[in-house]
Amino acid sequence: MYDFSADSADCARAVEAGLSQYLTATQLSGPGIPADRLVEAMRHGALEGGKRLRPLLVRQAAAIFSVPKEATLSTGLAVEMIHCYSLIHDDLPAMDNDDMRRGRPTVHKAYDDATAILAGDALLTHAFSMLADEACHADPTVRIRLVTELASGAGAGGMVGGQMRDIEGEKGGFTPDEISTMQAMKTGALIRASVRMGAILGGAEPRALSALTAYAEAAGRAFQLADDILDVTATAETMGKATGKDADKNKQTLVARLGVDGAREALAQIVNEAVGCLRTFGPKADGLRATARYFASREK
């Protein structure tokens, strides 16, 4: 019987420990030694953070192919470093201009804008160092596929491109299809990459990879829709960050079109769709099933 709370807590602990060990001057050194300030800002932006859902997805997708959880950690750390860099950059005054994140000052408030830009750049860069290291996987062909997958999810046709579309959407006038595309890129692409990277670690055949990709795309939509609903319904205290900002800034979300109740119905339907993609995998996919359901039930 899969225990979501236990597995996700275990994964979050492993990610926290892994990042804390990796984000040090010794580990990050190259031709030179990083400035203390840069390492501290990277740690501020990456540690004590969130639910670590993306590394959990890597672990859960790999579990279908009986990959031990320890063997998924480097890949999970890499995708989490990408997620954390994106938050640091998104919080900048030039972007969302957020002062608080997870109940603490954002990196640019704790340090300054220049340091936050550089800390984000460094996390992004070292995500790829992490995947390229042989500790990630013994087979260089697998490691290269992971690099391709992560860059594709994080890049112009994925997360960064979605962020650009989101900023353009603030000016108004997006159609429902354009909203979906933007969200699929901004949030969905990295969730998709996480699941696919887990499958790649497990040596998934094309057919299994394709089913897991369909799962991930539905799960990503569920995650984003839940986030949009929470943005409308949650209080700032519960979320540890400013809420209601999407409405303030005229961001285009499905909740604005469907209303909260309509959005909750759509969410339940998308979760069913996600779980339906896993039917051939049996109990080893219970982790992914639980995560899709968690997306619909989470309160922050």
Next chain:
Amino acid sequence: MYDFSADSADCARAVEAGLSQYLTATQLSGPGIPADRLVEAMRHGALEGGKRLRPLLVRQAAAIFSVPKEATLSTGLAVEMIHCYSLIHDDLPAMDNDDMRRGRPTVHKAYDDATAILAGDALLTHAFSMLADEACHADPTVRIRLVTELASGAGAGGMVGGQMRDIEGEKGGFTPDEISTMQAMKTGALIRASVRMGAILGGAEPRALSALTAYAEAAGRAFQLADDILDVTATAETMGKATGKDADKNKQTLVARLGVDGAREALAQIVNEAVGCLRTFGPKADGLRATARYFASREK
């Protein structure tokens, strides 16, 4: 007889064409299609740019091992995308606050700060896509080594870390050794990575790689010192960007300590040191020799 002008012009043309072909919505697509604005900003920051010296170094180092120049292009494009992203982010108001670059408005002036941050992030990300693609090199082990090398040169112990140290140095009080370390990281690390990546493409043995690394480190110091001298002596018109800014902002350079004439003597000595590292390679290293000498003679 090696012809520096012809080879560097040929390399610059190939890089321009390669980047122009790669930086399109079709090539950059992932799970989604990039926004036009993002692709345009990436092109603004990467095309019609500079001397393309880093791809030239890749090509010249690989030439020692008889690698055809066409087989070095993807690697050259990757390192150039890293260089271009770093310029876009460095030019931001939160960093150096430059309005002009290569005689044109910087990306954040032509677009806005948010777009410039995202365009830089996307170029950084896709540099790794470029290396991971099998068009870069047939052997995945080589491609993985290139990823490791580029991330190490661009990361916290390299370029980004050097930029952080440079900002800290503006507050004053750096020792001469600290200036050298900062410069070796900020500018030297990517030059070092370029030469080493060329050597890796050529299958260099450890001993050859080590000699080429020593060359690259000296060449990097020459490049930086030449840049510092130019910053003092050149006019804004020749450089196509604001000059004298280093003195304005109390940046720490060797020129401030040695004076222009003393710095020119030191530069000649470093170039000799760089060329001395190549003595075992014969005429196939004439490209790298010419580039080291070019660093000392360039006027912009």
